[in-house]
Amino acid sequence: MKRVFNFSAGPSMLPLSVLERAAAEMTDANGTGQSVMEMSHRSKDYKPIIENAEALLRELMGVPSNYKVLFLQGGGSLQFAMVPLNLGAPNAAGRRRASYVDTGVWASKAAEEAARFMDAKVVASSKDRAYAYIPAAPAPDPQDAFYHITLNNTIVGTKWSKLPETGSVPLVADISSCILSEPLDVSKFGLLYAGAQKNLGPAGLTVVIVREDLIGKAAAETPTMLRYDIHAKEGSMYNTPPCYAIYVLGLVLEWMKASGGVEAMGKRNLEKAAVLYDYLDSSRMFRCPVDKEFRSLMNIPFVNGDAELEGRAVKEAAAADLVNLAGHRLVGGLRASVYNAMPREGVVALVDFLKRFEAANGR
């Protein structure tokens, strides 16, 4: 069996032990004589699987009891519509308004989609410097239904180093690329959402964590399948959920718990990221374009400026089993996504490769 270090922005690496267990249980899970893929979602065989995934997520993230955990489909992109449709209730003046902070492509897409359903204002943006920083967040209008941020920006490699103070206005965050990467105080948020395919499991599962008092105010035009209240009431079983992805999520969370939980993950991720950032800050070939204060622990872009040389680095790295290092087409250069399942050895191997590449192509 061959294994590579996969630096993809998502879907990306999963712990080998998780994959091995999924393989071992593929034709007969827990002595049921069925694959989890074959289990009726309403059967007594499947019930403990989804309950285990939710319980572990609540435990590891410290989700307060007045929050619902929903297992949905459609990725972050569907949340871009579901958030304004569900949380965008009219204010005292009868207006449906929210504030969005534009910190990159996904943040901007979220704001654009919301603007189709409500008055979604972009109140701050870091577009002026190619999103290389997180802008100062203005205080919210107390009449706003919510305040939306993208906590970690996958493409440009920034993260909010300090949460904005939004008072009574619910803070909503896309945490797709940083969920469970370090401790996060869920109680500071009205709603959190994350596509699973980065830190949680396979693509096709979206986790939504929402404070109960925010549920039940969906706009009249909201399709039933896009209503949080329906999914909350039915325990994510309004229709057939993505059962197998939820099962793999449970395995990943078990691995995470056995690895020390989110505090240990955060410590490990800080160390891993430091290995690469330290190299980049001393390199004469590559540099990270992000302001130090806002550097992501999960997505680390780096550039040289010479596209030919960058392309060659990506190619030679792949030949050395360090794959998917090409930067997003909007940023260019290279990008190493180092999610929870990327072991420290992978980052060390990458830095070793980059040092060799730099020495061989020195300038």
Added chain:
Amino acid sequence: MKRVFNFSAGPSMLPLSVLERAAAEMTDANGTGQSVMEMSHRSKDYKPIIENAEALLRELMGVPSNYKVLFLQGGGSLQFAMVPLNLGAPNAAGRRRASYVDTGVWASKAAEEAARFMDAKVVASSKDRAYAYIPAAPAPDPQDAFYHITLNNTIVGTKWSKLPETGSVPLVADISSCILSEPLDVSKFGLLYAGAQKNLGPAGLTVVIVREDLIGKAAAETPTMLRYDIHAKEGSMYNTPPCYAIYVLGLVLEWMKASGGVEAMGKRNLEKAAVLYDYLDSSRMFRCPVDKEFRSLMNIPFVNGDAELEGRAVKEAAAADLVNLAGHRLVGGLRASVYNAMPREGVVALVDFLKRFEAANGR
């Protein structure tokens, strides 16, 4: 390894060879050093996987070249909204109208959801006799945007024995529980949709087959992720698709092709269903409540009337590794779902069990 015969209405059985291959490739698929779950959806490793699944589906179903095949999320329930939002363009009189035939719970839910977005009329219903037949379908109003049927009714066990003639009005069908179970002339339809978790693969994947001229007329309020034109333009990659479920779909379709394709499936399914229907028609304990002309090949309900005896049959069957035979709560009794992956031996084993049960509990 234990294996059971799983008669669940979905998710349900998958071919053992498919599960074994998925297990074998779990940590290293095609020598990439990655699980398919870990592959970037835009990588050269994943591209042939989604292309293979689409090509096989087109080949096995005989999908004409002027139809798009979309791999989406959200199940049939999300299609209940997407169909009217996308196909419900105003007619010459400025009205958004469609006809729905009510042949059961899911058909009824589809009509109800559509009625939230347009004038969706229920033009025929078989509710008067607990959905035990398919009603005569009235000719469509030529001003209608589409005409919706549920080709196979999972809960009550009926299927359309003859398609309605809808002329120039596009025929739309939910084929979740009968896709690829027997030959179907795709060119008779404007749009077909199916959740994968019955005949295609794991839950979390929805297949939509839509005639190209029907794409691009979505209502203004349609969320971006619910627009067929967006998904068609992006080749089902507007955002991250349910990659692993698409991979398993490909494996299932390879198995189906190697098993002789849809004609062979249809023949085998007819024979399988006959084994059970023949027993039921001769049984003095159980009877199938569905009119013979409209009996489903996939979902076979049967009742006795004595709930205690029915419950005991379900329980004793499970003890004999014949699982998930309880009927839907709305119908009661028992139900055997015998999708493509259920081998003939499973149905024979079920009939043998039922005969023994009947003899032991004779009345």
